[in-house]
Amino acid sequence: MGKLWTVIRREYVERVRSKWFVIVTLFGPLFFGSIMVLPGYLSVRAMREARVANIRIIDATGAGLGARVARRLAPTPLQGEAQAMAAVDTVAPADVTATEAALLDEIQARTLVGVLTVDAATLQAGTARYMGRNAGSVGEVQAIESAIKQALLGSGMEAAGIATEQADALLRLRVRVSAERVTDEGKGGSGLANTIFGFGVAFLLYFSIVFYGQAILRGVLEEKTTRVAEVIVASVKPDILLAGKVIGVGSVGLTQQIVWLASGIGFYTQRSRIFSLLGMEGMPPIPMPSIEAPVLAALVLFFLLGYTLYASLFAAVGAMVGSQEEAQQAAQPVIMLLVFSIIFAQPVLTNPTSRLAEAMSWIPFSAPIIMPMRMTATPVSWTEITLSLLGVALASAACVWLAARIYRVGLLMYGKRPGLGELLRWIRQA
Amino acid sequence: MSETALEIRGVAKRYAAHVAVRDLSLTVPTGAVYGLLGPNGAGKTTTIRMILNIIAPDEGTIRVLGRPNTETAVLDRLGYLPEERGLYKTMVVRDVLRFLGALKGVGTHEADRRIDEWLDRLSLRSESKDWGKAKVEELSRGMQQKVQFIGTLLHDPELVILDEPFSGLDPINAQALKDTVVDLKRRGRTVIFSTHLMDNAERLCDAVCIIARGEKVLDGTVAGVKAAAGDRTVALALDGSADPAVMTILHDPTLVTRLDDRSRSFEVTLADGADAQTLLTRLVGAGARIQRFERVQPSLHQIFLDRVGATGVEPGMSGHG
Numbered sequence: 080m081g082k083l084w085t086v087i088r089r090e091y092v093e094r095v096r097s098k099w100f101v102i103v104t105l106f107g108p109l110f111f112g113s114i115m116v117l118p119g120y121l122s123v124r125a126m127r128e129a130r131v132a133n134i135r136i137i138d139a140t141g142a143g144l145g146a147r148v149a150r151r152l153a154p155t156p157l158q159g160e161a162q163a164m165a166a167v168d169t170v171a172p173a174d175v176t177a178t179e180a181a182l183l184d185e186i187q188a189r190t191l192v193g194v195l196t197v198d199a200a201t202l203q204a205g206t207a208r209y210m211g212r213n214a215g216s217v218g219e220v221q222a223i224e225s226a227i228k229q230a231l232l233g234s235g236m237e238a239a240g241i242a243t244e245q246a247d248a249l250l251r252l253r254v255r256v257s258a259e260r261v262t263d264e265g266k267g268g269s270g271l272a273n274t275i276f277g278f279g280v281a282f283l284l285y286f287s288i289v290f291y292g293q294a295i296l297r298g299v300l301e302e303k304t305t306r307v308a309e310v311i312v313a314s315v316k317p318d319i320l321l322a323g324k325v326i327g328v329g330s331v332g333l334t335q336q337i338v339w340l341a342s343g344i345g346f347y348t349q350r351s352r353i354f355s356l357l358g359m360e361g362m363p364p365i366p367m368p369s370i371e372a373p374v375l376a377a378l379v380l381f382f383l384l385g386y387t388l389y390a391s392l393f394a395a396v397g398a399m400v401g402s403q404e405e406a407q408q409a410a411q412p413v414i415m416l417l418v419f420s421i422i423f424a425q426p427v428l429t430n431p432t433s434r435l436a437e438a439m440s441w442i443p444f445s446a447p448i449i450m451p452m453r454m455t456a457t458p459v460s461w462t463e464i465t466l467s468l469l470g471v472a473l474a475s476a477a478c479v480w481l482a483a484r485i486y487r488v489g490l491l492m493y494g495k496r497p498g499l500g501e502l503l504r505w506i507r508q509a
Numbered sequence: 510m511s512e513t514a515l516e517i518r519g520v521a522k523r524y525a526a527h528v529a530v531r532d533l534s535l536t537v538p539t540g541a542v543y544g545l546l547g548p549n550g551a552g553k554t555t556t557i558r559m560i561l562n563i564i565a566p567d568e569g570t571i572r573v574l575g576r577p578n579t580e581t582a583v584l585d586r587l588g589y590l591p592e593e594r595g596l597y598k599t600m601v602v603r604d605v606l607r608f609l610g611a612l613k614g615v616g617t618h619e620a621d622r623r624i625d626e627w628l629d630r631l632s633l634r635s636e637s638k639d640w641g642k643a644k645v646e647e648l649s650r651g652m653q654q655k656v657q658f659i660g661t662l663l664h665d666p667e668l669v670i671l672d673e674p675f676s677g678l679d680p681i682n683a684q685a686l687k688d689t690v691v692d693l694k695r696r697g698r699t700v701i702f703s704t705h706l707m708d709n710a711e712r713l714c715d716a717v718c719i720i721a722r723g724e725k726v727l728d729g730t731v732a733g734v735k736a737a738a739g740d741r742t743v744a745l746a747l748d749g750s751a752d753p754a755v756m757t758i759l760h761d762p763t764l765v766t767r768l769d770d771r772s773r774s775f776e777v778t779l780a781d782g783a784d785a786q787t788l789l790t791r792l793v794g795a796g797a798r799i800q801r802f803e804r805v806q807p808s809l810h811q812i813f814l815d816r817v818g819a820t821g822v823e824p825g826m827s828g829h830g
Contacts, residue, residue: 085611093600305595310660313561313589314612316581491563493593504525 082315083323090298090327095334104335108342116346116353134165134211134223135182135191139172139198147230148197152223165195172198179210186211195223205231274456278428280378281452283336285421288386288447291332292393292413298324299397299486300406308490317487325390332386377464378451381471385447388475389413391482398489400496409496420445424452431457440467443474481506511575514539514668514699515560520569522555529555530723533569537701537716542694544714545703546813552723553703554592557672560701561589574667585613588666592673592703594657598646602633602656605645606663613664620663627659631685654682658689669693671702675709687713707810717809721817735806742811743785745792746774746801754795764788769811774801776811 094100134152138145145167153164170178175196185191193211201207207227213219229250236246302308311320346353392413400406423445427436431453440450440459446467453459488505489497497505515537522530530552537543547553558564560571562578576583596605603624610620628634628641633655640648648656654677661669671690675683690700690713704710710717711731718728727734747755750773759768759775764783769776779785789802807815 081614082612085608089608093597093604301597305598306591306593307595307597309591309593309595310589310609310657311612312563313587313591314584314609491558 083319083326086315086320086323087327087330090324091330094294094328094331100331100335104338107335107339108346111339111343111346116350134193134195135185136165136167137175137178137182137194137196138167138169139175139196140202141169141172141199142202142234143169144197144201144227144230144234145169147233148195148223148226151226151229151233183210197227201227202231274428277431277452277454277456278424280455281421281424281428281448284382284385284448284451285417285424287332287336287382288389289414289417291328291386292389292417293410294331295324295328295390296393296397296406296410298328299394299490300400300403303398303490304401312490317490318483321391321394321483321486324394325387329383329386329390373461374454377454377468380468381447381451384468384471384475388443388447388471388478389417391475391479395482395485395489398486399502401493405496416444417448420448423449427453428456441470443470446471512539513537513572514541514574515543515701516572517556517560518570518572520556520559520566520571522552522559522564522566528723530559530566530720533720533723533725535718535725535728537699539699540694540697541699541715542690542713543699543701544710544717545701545720546705546707546710546717546809547703547720548705548817551720553720554672555723556720557589557670557701557703560670561587585664586667588661588664588669590657590661590669590671590674592676594654594677596645596653596656596660599644601642601644602648603641606641606656606660609660610663613666615664623663623665624659627663631655631659650677651679651682654678655685658686662689662693666698668699668701671700673704674702675704675706707808707813711809719813719816726816727812731809734809734812738807738812738815740804740806741779742805742807743777743779743788744774744801744803744805745777745799748798748800749773751797752795755792755797758788758791758795764791767811767815769814776808778807778811778815 136145136149149165149167168178175198179194179196182191182194186193189212192213193209196208198207205227207223209220209223233243233246233250236249237243241249302311308320315323393410396406396409396413400409420439423435423439427433427439427449430436436449436453439445440453440463450459450464450467454464484506485502492505513536515535517533517535520530520533521528533552533556545553545556555564559566560573560578562571562584571578573583574586578584600608603621606624607617607620610623611617615623624641625634628639633640633652640652645653645656661671671686674686678686687709690702693700702713714731716728716730717734719726727737729737751759759765759770759777762780764780764787765777766780767778777788779788785804789799792799792802
């Protein structure tokens with residue numbers, strides 16, 4: 080036990096101390112933080128910079144439509160108080176052309192962004208003219224169109240006898256549809272959020288298994304090529320060395336994921352404070368997936384078993400080969416198994432109850448990636464989850480057994496890479 | 510403490526393609542320096558790996574320090590320097606040594622004390638530079654070899670096993686290793702080393718075992734082995750190089766069965782029935798200018814060649830002795 084601990088400690092400490100670990104681990108929170116804050120922040124900034132409020136309105140309607148439009152274009156509290164309302168020039172229809180010509184000079188002199196002209200045609204048919212440096216911006220032109228439409232609606236409502244405040248309230252009404260997922264157990268969580276979460280889980284599992292599996296391969300190969308293994312196996316049984324490696328590297332991965340998860344939760348729970356720090360109060364809540372504790376436990380089990388399965392296969396590959404180049408070639412079949420799982424992620428996710436999805440969550444090599452994704456995206460019966468877990472457990476036990484035997488012989492064997500026949504002999508001989 | 514540091518009985522190890530070791534038995538007394546001699550591919554490394562329980566023998570038993578070597582606790586009292594050597598390149602020297610010590614049950618505090626001692630002793634640490642703080646890859650090859658010795662001896666093992674310890678060593682490290690072996694013997698430790706360099710073995714060993722083709726050829730104390738080989742050896746040295754007439758006499762099969770020709774000095778094994786006196790007379794008669802003519806015990810090298818011969822290596826065997 081003491082020796083196993085010594086091996087685990089070395090694997091863990093040496094890796095956690097490395098620059099790469101620190102960089103990749105810090106990348107997680109950075110990533111979570113930015114996907115949570117950045118889109119909101121960018122849209123707020125875009126709104127702040129929007130110049131639609133800073134235009135001149137030429138009102139030739141004689142019905143005060145220009146002032147209404149200016150009020151609609153006025154900055155909302157979210158955008159700060161910095162900008163003034165658009166100025167309105169009320170003119171007679173005959174003077175429109177002359178005023179426009181005068182203001183055109185101002186636009187060219189960059190003292191004005193643009194000029195909006197509303198007239199009788201606007202009242203009748205909803206047409207208006209806008210000229211400005213930002214006329215190419217679809218968003219800004221749409222904002223102007225929507226402001227005119229609301230101004231027209233407002234004046235229409237008032238004409239129909241609705242009080243100004245009431246009309247304003249009606250116009251400010253926003254419609255939002257929240258889609259809820261219905262499962263056999265009831266309803267809960269956002270459908271889209273669950274799908275995204277499912278894909279995230281699958282990708283995280285895939286990434287961790289590939290990344291840490293390869294780390295094990297490199298570790299075994301290092302011990303073999305530098306011949307450190309020669310000394311170590313005189314003190315520690317190869318099985319313990321292998322176990323220590325798998326557990327040590329796995330713990331590094333787990334540490335990383337805990338940091339990521341904690342930062343994700345941290346960002347989520349503290350997000351209103353973060354938003355207010357960035358001056359973004361009133362951002363809509365981020366939809367969260369609904370994951371029950373037993374599902375979470377199953378996810379962790381799938382990760383641990385899947386990782387063990389692939390880690391031992393990677394270790395066996397590391398013990399079989401003699402150089403980095405050989406390793407890349409020899410690891411191909413193992414990588415293929417993983418890639419095979421992830422390329423089916425998309426079809427499984429779009430149709431998580433299909434035959435394909437079911438089959439993929441039963442095959443022990445793809446189950447650790449596909450089943451967690453499926454069960455977060457759609458309800459899966461516990462019998463099916465348990466049986467799939469059992470299958471992965473059995474397969475990973477078999478892989479550990481095989482890998483330990485290949486490792487035991489291969490670690491001290493140099494020279495030509497063994498063929499299949501020799502590999503079988505190693506397995507029998509160990 | 511047990512009287513015998515190592516006892517091997519009837520050990521055999523077979524692989525699919527060949528037999529690495531067959532029916533090997535030997536005993537190493539406590540406190541001895543013991544040489545395991547043999548050509549490449551003779552089964553030395555396989556034997557050593559079996560002693561360390563890295564691989565299991567197909568037949569026979571091995572007892573180490575009075576205990577079966579399958580007991581893990583007894584293996585912590587062994588120190589091993591493999592023929593193929595290396596360390597974790599990116600690790601700090603002190604961390605590697607702590608790790609190797611911890612694998613043998615030495616605590617960090619005690620390990621640090623011993624590491625300091627060893628670094629000073631092998632001049633890997635001075636006022637200006639402490640190589641203990643450097644990464645292994647920053648060290649020269651010679652320094653890495655020193656670190657490897659420290660790793661072998663850090664837990665103060667009772668039985669030290671060195672596989673071809675002199676291979677790849679520069680003269681300074683080779684001397685340091687010899688000094689260390691002598692020091693270990695003085696402190697009552699047992700040292701077993703394998704080598705194919707007979708000169709080193711003859712100088713350092715109390716006892717030897719010669720193996721070839723996976724079998725023991727002979728074993729015993731160095732003095733005993735030499736005495737048993739008889740006194741049919743003559744050390745001959747000439748003043749100037751040997752002329753053809755002299756060489757003809759030295760190649761006469763009725764007089765000489767084996768000649769170790771070192772140009773101006775020779776180790777001559779007399780043929781059965783031949784007399785040293787006859788050889789001397791004939792050499793003088795041929796006009797040889799003799800500097801030295803002495804009946805000696807054969808060197809280990811000579812015994813090795815006599816008993817193992819040039820065919821000591823089985824065809825198709827390679828890699829590990």
